[in-house]
Amino acid sequence: xxxxxxxxxxxxxxxxxxxxxxxxxxxxxxxxxxxxxxxxxxxxxxxxxxxxxxxxxxxxxxxxxxxxxxxxxxxxxxxxxxxxxxxxxxxxxxxxxxxxxxxxxxxxxxxxxxxxxxxxxxxxxxxxxxxxxxxxxxxxxxxxxxxxxxxxxxxxxxxxxxxxxxxxxxxxxxxxxxxxxxxxxxxxxxxxxxxxxxxxxxxxxxxxxxxxxxxxxxxxxxxxxxxxxxxxxxxxxxxxxxxxxxxxxxxxxxxxxxxxxxxxxxxxxxxxxxxxxxxxxxxxxxxxxxxxxxxxxxxxxx
Numbered sequence: 542x543x544x545x546x547x548x549x550x551x552x553x554x555x556x557x558x559x560x561x562x563x564x565x566x567x568x569x570x571x572x573x574x575x576x577x578x579x580x581x582x583x584x585x586x587x588x589x590x591x592x593x594x595x596x597x598x599x600x601x602x603x604x605x606x607x608x609x610x611x612x613x614x615x616x617x618x619x620x621x622x623x624x625x626x627x628x629x630x631x632x633x634x635x636x637x638x639x640x641x642x643x644x645x646x647x648x649x650x651x652x653x654x655x656x657x658x659x660x661x662x663x664x665x666x667x668x669x670x671x672x673x674x675x676x677x678x679x680x681x682x683x684x685x686x687x688x689x690x691x692x693x694x695x696x697x698x699x700x701x702x703x704x705x706x707x708x709x710x711x712x713x714x715x716x717x718x719x720x721x722x723x724x725x726x727x728x729x730x731x732x733x734x735x736x737x738x739x740x741x742x743x744x745x746x747x748x749x750x751x752x753x754x755x756x757x758x759x760x761x762x763x764x765x766x767x768x769x770x771x772x773x774x775x776x777x778x779x780x781x782x783x784x785x786x787x788x789x790x791x792x793x794x795x796x797x798x799x800x801x802x803x804x805x806x807x808x809x810x811x812x813x814x815x816x817x818x819x820x821x822x823x824x825x826x827x828x829x830x831x832x833x834x835x836x837x838x839x840x841x842x843x
Contacts, residue, residue: 563819564692566592569623569829570747571811572788573598573630576610580617582811585829587622589813592691593669594623595698595747597788597807598630599657606637606649611656615664624669627657628747629685630788631702646707647717658684674728683724688732693742693818697732699725703750703788706764718764725768733775733783742818743782751787753804776802782823786814794826 569586571579571594579596586594599614600606618625634649663669675684688697700721708718736744752765752772763769776783782801789806796803803824805812811829 565817566691567813567815568592569594569813570786570807571596572807572809573601573632574809575601583621591623594625595628596625597628598632600633602632615656618664621665623665624663624667625665626663628698629700630749631704635702635707654684680724686728694816695736695741696745698747699728701748701750701752705760706750708762708764726771729772733779737779741781745784747786749788751804753785796824
């Protein structure tokens with residue numbers, strides 16, 4: 542077991558940081574938006590000096606789930622000047638149906654994995670090397686969960702659809718959810734183990750749903766509860782910060798901290814995030830149109 546863990550950590554270390562550990566750098570995060578808006582948003586990032594861009598979702602919920610739409614978005618992501626990493630959103634696959642009204646969510650998820658998550662590098666001209674969870678034989682299906690490093694910061698995507706983590710109330714229909722829970726549980730363990738072992742300043746997770754926010758009127762089963770408890774426990778033993786960047790209507794641009802776990806909602810306008818691993822302010826949020834990196838206040842929640 543120890544040899545296996547050592548091998549995993551060495552695998553992470555092989556992804557070389559693109560700059561010195563303490564240097565300040567900026568990234569962009571784009572929320573789920575329509576085709577024309579996404580094209581404009583990516584064009585805007587082309588004019589900015591960014592370490593990389595994360596796109597949460599390739600299509601809005603009302604867009605078709607067709608291969609044609611998926612391929613158009615793939616071409617768009619690959620045309621970017623900065624490195625682009627895709628973080629899957631629930632709108633990409635969970636509500637997809639065929640002409641008879643039957644769910645084709647699993648078929649579409651498989652197709653997305655085949656189209657967008659087969660390579661070892663990001664989209665875009667500045668290709669960022671990625672380590673995928675699918676490199677582990679037990680989790681070969683979960684290529685959308687990826688990891689990379691810049692300086693002393695670890696970044697990762699994790700497939701957490703906003704709609705209650707795609708937990709379905711009907712009995713016998715949750716094999717996808719249950720299998721993905723196991724994969725995500727192992728992924729979080731692996732990420733925290735690596736960040737702790739390498740003494741990294743922070744782990745930044747990109748996902749669709751905010752697993753750290755219990756619903757005011759929760760469904761019979763909270764699809765995020767198990768992972769919320771796991772992440773809270775893992776973060777308690779990690780000396781760095783854990784920042785969860787997620788899709789969020791009415792986003793304010795504030796980072797809300799509870800102990801060493803922060804949550805940052807990204808609205809339709811997207812954000813820029815300035816990161817200084819050895820500075821007094823580790824994370825500074827600014828509007829997507831503001832290239833100066835003006836600070837947004839963080840809110841600490843007790």
